[in-house]
Amino acid sequence: MSNVSHLKRLSAVRSNAGVKFLTPCAFPGSHCPLHSALALAGNIRGVSSLVIGTPECVTYSRVVLQKPGRRHGELHWMYVLDAHEVVFGCRKGLLDAIREMDRAGAKAILLIGTCVPDLIGEDIEGIVREAQQELSARFVFITLGHFKCNSFPSGSWNMLKAIGSLMEPRTICPQVVNVMGRSPDEEHIPMPPLLSALEKRGFTLRCLAPGAALEDFLEAPDAAANLVLSPFIDPLAADMEQAFGTPAFRLHSAYAPAQIDSLYAALAEKLGIQWENEFDRERSEALSLQEQAGDRLHGLRYVGAHIGPLSALPLAAYLASLGMEPLMLHLEEFWPDDKECAKALHAYGYDPYVCHMVNRDSDAPLLESLAPDLCLGELSGARLGFPCVPHLSDLYGLCGHERTAGLLKKLLHALEESGERNDNGTVSI
Amino acid sequence: MTMGLYQFKPIPSGRMGTLWTLASIRDSALLEFGCMGHMNYSRVFLERVGVSNACKLYSAHIDETDIALGGTRRFSRAVADIAQRDKPGILFLLPSAVPEIIGTDLPALCRELQPDFPDMRLLPFGCGGFDVNQHQGIREALTLLSRTLPVDVERTAQPSFNIIGSCADLFRFQADAAEIVRIMEGAFGMKPLCVMTSDTSVAQIERMGGANVNLVIRREGLPAAEHLQKRFGTPYLLARPYGIQGTCEWIGRVSRIMGISPDRSFVEGEREEALRLISPALPMFRHAAWEHPENVRVAAGGHADVVQGIVSFAGSELSLSKGACWCDSPDMADGDLPYYAEEQWTETVQKEGKSLLMASGEALEWAGRSTELQIANPDVKWRLNPYEPPFVGFHGAVHLANLWVNAIMEETF
Numbered sequence: 001m002s003n004v005s006h007l008k009r010l011s012a013v014r015s016n017a018g019v020k021f022l023t024p025c026a027f028p029g030s031h032c033p034l035h036s037a038l039a040l041a042g043n044i045r046g047v048s049s050l051v052i053g054t055p056e057c058v059t060y061s062r063v064v065l066q067k068p069g070r071r072h073g074e075l076h077w078m079y080v081l082d083a084h085e086v087v088f089g090c091r092k093g094l095l096d097a098i099r100e101m102d103r104a105g106a107k108a109i110l111l112i113g114t115c116v117p118d119l120i121g122e123d124i125e126g127i128v129r130e131a132q133q134e135l136s137a138r139f140v141f142i143t144l145g146h147f148k149c150n151s152f153p154s155g156s157w158n159m160l161k162a163i164g165s166l167m168e169p170r171t172i173c174p175q176v177v178n179v180m181g182r183s184p185d186e187e188h189i190p191m192p193p194l195l196s197a198l199e200k201r202g203f204t205l206r207c208l209a210p211g212a213a214l215e216d217f218l219e220a221p222d223a224a225a226n227l228v229l230s231p232f233i234d235p236l237a238a239d240m241e242q243a244f245g246t247p248a249f250r251l252h253s254a255y256a257p258a259q260i261d262s263l264y265a266a267l268a269e270k271l272g273i274q275w276e277n278e279f280d281r282e283r284s285e286a287l288s289l290q291e292q293a294g295d296r297l298h299g300l301r302y303v304g305a306h307i308g309p310l311s312a313l314p315l316a317a318y319l320a321s322l323g324m325e326p327l328m329l330h331l332e333e334f335w336p337d338d339k340e341c342a343k344a345l346h347a348y349g350y351d352p353y354v355c356h357m358v359n360r361d362s363d364a365p366l367l368e369s370l371a372p373d374l375c376l377g378e379l380s381g382a383r384l385g386f387p388c389v390p391h392l393s394d395l396y397g398l399c400g401h402e403r404t405a406g407l408l409k410k411l412l413h414a415l416e417e418s419g420e421r422n423d424n425g426t427v428s429i
Numbered sequence: 430m431t432m433g434l435y436q437f438k439p440i441p442s443g444r445m446g447t448l449w450t451l452a453s454i455r456d457s458a459l460l461e462f463g464c465m466g467h468m469n470y471s472r473v474f475l476e477r478v479g480v481s482n483a484c485k486l487y488s489a490h491i492d493e494t495d496i497a498l499g500g501t502r503r504f505s506r507a508v509a510d511i512a513q514r515d516k517p518g519i520l521f522l523l524p525s526a527v528p529e530i531i532g533t534d535l536p537a538l539c540r541e542l543q544p545d546f547p548d549m550r551l552l553p554f555g556c557g558g559f560d561v562n563q564h565q566g567i568r569e570a571l572t573l574l575s576r577t578l579p580v581d582v583e584r585t586a587q588p589s590f591n592i593i594g595s596c597a598d599l600f601r602f603q604a605d606a607a608e609i610v611r612i613m614e615g616a617f618g619m620k621p622l623c624v625m626t627s628d629t630s631v632a633q634i635e636r637m638g639g640a641n642v643n644l645v646i647r648r649e650g651l652p653a654a655e656h657l658q659k660r661f662g663t664p665y666l667l668a669r670p671y672g673i674q675g676t677c678e679w680i681g682r683v684s685r686i687m688g689i690s691p692d693r694s695f696v697e698g699e700r701e702e703a704l705r706l707i708s709p710a711l712p713m714f715r716h717a718a719w720e721h722p723e724n725v726r727v728a729a730g731g732h733a734d735v736v737q738g739i740v741s742f743a744g745s746e747l748s749l750s751k752g753a754c755w756c757d758s759p760d761m762a763d764g765d766l767p768y769y770a771e772e773q774w775t776e777t778v779q780k781e782g783k784s785l786l787m788a789s790g791e792a793l794e795w796a797g798r799s800t801e802l803q804i805a806n807p808d809v810k811w812r813l814n815p816y817e818p819p820f821v822g823f824h825g826a827v828h829l830a831n832l833w834v835n836a837i838m839e840e841t842f
Binding site: 058068120 | 531
């Protein structure tokens, strides 16, 4: 274990700062928060963006958003600080830039400060306030220094919180429910039965995720409830809970059938409805798989690698209830609720190492040295000498019993699968 | 347009130019002490332009504590990890934006750590400042490589040459370098010793002093060639061979500075073959030039040496005329070839109507023009295929003539 002695165990971690790199050299490493903020901004109709930073940041931002303009008049422009501005600030240049975007017709502009403006302490918030008084476009600002975090999730949740700051109280429409963390035009992800059941009862579902419009977000405070399907949007749900009293039902962290039932019951009570037997089939399947999995999974020791849009610790807490022991977990982000999950894991007697995996080639042998039975998620491109449960990102946009069933199927499948597996779509020659 | 505001990619930084110069060097490793998002995106950029699995690229990342306390332990651990795992003979250290601001002294750190790594040379690169652009970064990287890596060697037993300045930032860099290699082999029976840097290893750079001639294919490579001339007495030629006659003349210049005669039958054979291939289009060029002169103007923007070479071929060997031309670096601008920033090139591109517009993929796509006429970056496509036709040499001349005749046909008839 000497090679992991620099890592902290989960019980000792209080924030992202406590989550250390497993090995010291990043390649390819994690995306910076700019990536996820921009990917979201580019997929919310009506939101324009201005990336503020170095030539690196703005050039590479075109990997995410290739073109400066979008179909509905959104503008995605860039501002590069010169050597003078790095020392003396970029107030004037930036003011001129946002005036120009305003003239060009941008309606709502997300200003994204990257590492350099963040480090030099440029008061972009102040510049935004100043500009707001004279311009018709609405401005929000987020600062996303990558040195403040290990990875990309803060780009998403900061961006969503910034959009949330534009929300104003609305009269509650009892028949409207926000679905947070699922796109309005999902074609390849099945509609969760919970959402179908709500639609059947006449509820209007407003999806808040990439693919939605800014207007959808601005109208969101009129909803009777927020169904939170992704940890990335949970901070916005928490803000709305506080600002508008919109109750949040955190389905993204619920895996155990009993926990899901209890959330569904609370939701029904809040909405003044009663469920029939519409979830029985999925619940039965989840329970049956859980029973099947019980013998097979109990006592297994696993490591958690990259698990896509899922939050690692709620998942680990559920798997602990099935008797699976986490040896080491990659945490993309240490979320506010993670302290509770850590306590839950501790109650099962588990206190795994937590880390950030940034180099598949050097991380893989270290994981193998722990001799786990299973790897949850992927270490892209690395060949591991033990089974992996890949493609957990398939669970995005799902919730409830069917998500639990999907998870258990993937676990059992990985254990049953024998022989060579090609996890990455690579060509075997 | 407000200074600093961009709709299209700005001139890359010196840090980026340095990385793009080093990333293709085999048997080396590179470490950036800075936020790891840079390297993640750099990898994407490099893979898309066709550079992968050469120099091992790493980032040490940097966090708030490192910044607040000036901590460099992360950097030292990363260096040690690379030495232990990859065991490269040389580790390039790349400057990064955040350490540049907080004043991290990369050369001093390297001097401090070097004694612990006797088998791995630590080579810090400069050009980290915010007033340094891509072309300056490339120039300095090529110069530093040529000053520090080559060892004392005898001339190679068989005559050989180096190419200096073939780097990943140039559009279609592999194909152009391959055409020059083909011509040198055919005309002089010479093998390349070092194609710096798009197809080379550390060992090849170390031995580059053994070459008979240095072929410098962009002006950023000039200080490197001057240094190598001073140290090894190697003559150099700064030129890119464009056109059929232009390539013959280029071969003549190479021949004169080396004092070696070319294989006349090869040169004549190549010349005749290229002329044979383009000759069916020559009446079309003449006809279009007479009837539709506005359609045979070659308007070009990109690297100064590329633009000058292509436009010269179009004007002096075919019946095409010169449209608006510009270069992509303010350092290279002169009376004949101005530098155009975004505001100027977008305006120019719109005015150039039916001319044969050759520019970056980004500019052509935005203007709704054919991206087949792309001669410069920024690109908008992946370039996995290094076997596409070149622009330089005999093959490049045929390729350009083919592109132009089709573009003229499309606009005119």
